[in-house]
Amino acid sequence: MAPAYALAHLRRAPVHADVLEYLERIQSTLTPFGGRFIVHGGVVDVLEGSWPGDVVIIEFPDLTRARSWYQSSAYQEIKTLRTRHLTADVILVEGVEADHSSAQMAAALRRAGSR
Template identity: 80%
Template sequence: MTAYALAHLRKAPIHADVLEYLERIQATLTPFEGRFIVHGGIIDVLEGDWPGDVVIIEFPDLANARSWYRSGAYQEIKTLRTRHLAGEVILVAGVGADHSSSQMAAGLRQAHGL
């Protein structure tokens, strides 16, 4: 099942460390089949507040996503980002092509007696 690394990063002044991070991150992703599917870009906020940028990296599965994040190569460059950009980073499993929110709701109704 496809998995994603999602980062919500607050805007900050450009710093040389962040530029180095950007220059080096792809090499850490390649061994784990990671690829950017969102990397900054225009954000159209429809509800609430969203200060900052969005980054989404796709992996073939959660195991590869976890292995990338924990890898020595990524850990070596991570502080180049974290020292200058505040934000949250999560790993999340995707859903299959056959996912149905109505079937999910039916299962939740049954499980919770609703």
């Protein structure tokens, strides 16, 4: 089973009391779904393009649990504390298995393209 990630690109904005409350409460919404922060607003070193703002990445055991967290009543209850004050792009994305190989992926794509 592949892990999944919730990724948010947050645009910088002044700190608001609602956002602080959101930060205080979010972990309790993640725990029941096995979610954990792996990136939470650390330094962003932009190598290509532009990236105004901060990055948050939350890891889940799988995509089903990531979706279940986002749709949960506990998360929906606090989500507006963030969305009223921060502009963001938020996605859920499935990760790869521990033994993933980009070379094997390329070989499979070559085989599929030759049919």
